[in-house]
Amino acid sequence: MSDVVSLELLLDEQTEERVRAEWRALAEAGLSSMAAHPSPSNRPHITLLVRPSLPPLAVAVVARAVALPMDVALGAPLLFGCGERRVLARSVVATAELLELHRALHDIVGPGDDAAHTRPGEWMPHVTLARRIRLDALPQALRALDALVPPDRPAATTTPGASDQSAAPATPTVSAAPGASGAPAATTTPEPPAAPGIRTAHAVTLRRWDSATATVTDVLTRP
Numbered sequence: 001m002s003d004v005v006s007l008e009l010l011l012d013e014q015t016e017e018r019v020r021a022e023w024r025a026l027a028e029a030g031l032s033s034m035a036a037h038p039s040p041s042n043r044p045h046i047t048l049l050v051r052p053s054l055p056p057l058a059v060a061v062v063a064r065a066v067a068l069p070m071d072v073a074l075g076a077p078l079l080f081g082c083g084e085r086r087v088l089a090r091s092v093v094a095t096a097e098l099l100e101l102h103r104a105l106h107d108i109v110g111p112g113d114d115a116a117h118t119r120p121g122e123w124m125p126h127v128t129l130a131r132r133i134r135l136d137a138l139p140q141a142l143r144a145l146d147a148l149v150p151p152d153r154p155a156a157t158t159t160p161g162a163s164d165q166s167a168a169p170a171t172p173t174v175s176a177a178p179g180a181s182g183a184p185a186a187t188t189t190p191e192p193p194a195a196p197g198i199r200t201a202h203a204v205t206l207r208r209w210d211s212a213t214a215t216v217t218d219v220l221t222r223p
Contacts, residue, residue, distance in 0.1 A: 003212035004115070005054040007105060007219070008045040011127075015074070015201035018148075019044035019090065022129055025144040031137050032085070032130040041216045044127050046072070046092055046203065048102055050115035054208070057108070057219055062206065065104035068222040069202040072098060077145060078126060085132040088141060092125035093198065099123075 011019070023035035023044075034042065075091040092098070103120045117123065133141055206220040 003210075004050050004052060005211070006047055006051075006209045007049040007054075008047050008207050008209060009070075009072075009203040010043055010045050010205040010207055011072070012069070012202040012204050015199070016044050018199070019074075019127055019129070021148055022090070022145055025148055026088075026130055026133075026141055029140055029144045031141050031144070032088075032132040032134070034128055034130060039214075041209065041214065045207070046125050046127060047118070048105055048123075048206075049109065050118050051109075051112045054109060054112070057208070059219060061108055062105070062220055065108060066101055066206055066220055068206065068220060069204045070097060070101065071095075072125075072201050072203050074127060074199040074201055077129070077142065078124075079133075079138070080126075084135055086135065087128060088130040088133040088138075089126035089128045092127060094123075094125055098125060 010016070020035070023033045026033035027035040034044075073093040073095070075093055078089045078091045080087040080089060099120070102123055102125075106114075106120055129145075130141070204222045205218055208217045208219050209215075210217075
């Protein structure tokens, strides 16, 4: 897809600043980072739906299906795509509540030309950190991210049940499937909320992004 419309969840201020700090850490290390895009519309988010076009949404209908704020949890880093450059993202725990919200929005807008890996049953929620991270720079990127983890929140790994998951920087899960722009492919499941490194957050706004006109519209926000 070239021009797209997407529906996205924005995060609470504290979580947004944490993610922006990770963007800055990557940029300061000379690595690919979402911090390279200074547009005010470039905010940490969870993409819910991506299509070439989308009619206006009835706010009253959406409000009945989407209750904000919603608790979400950010987990370990993930890699999407294939080749020498990948998408680096922070995983989001796919709770029953979040999956139901995702399914409800797709039911509201009806069938359409969804971007790959954004339909219910295929979707992997995440917050993008960098779109073109080099594989040979991944250890440096993980060290930069790990250095930002507060002492009381050890870095997560992708080894559930390990006896000491805070001994090393977080190791991302790698997906070999190529990802669509704005909605990379992934085939793994984040660790459960009890795992070390999970960060509690809140989704506070549902917004619409129209790339053709570079406009952002808040569809629904918390009271």
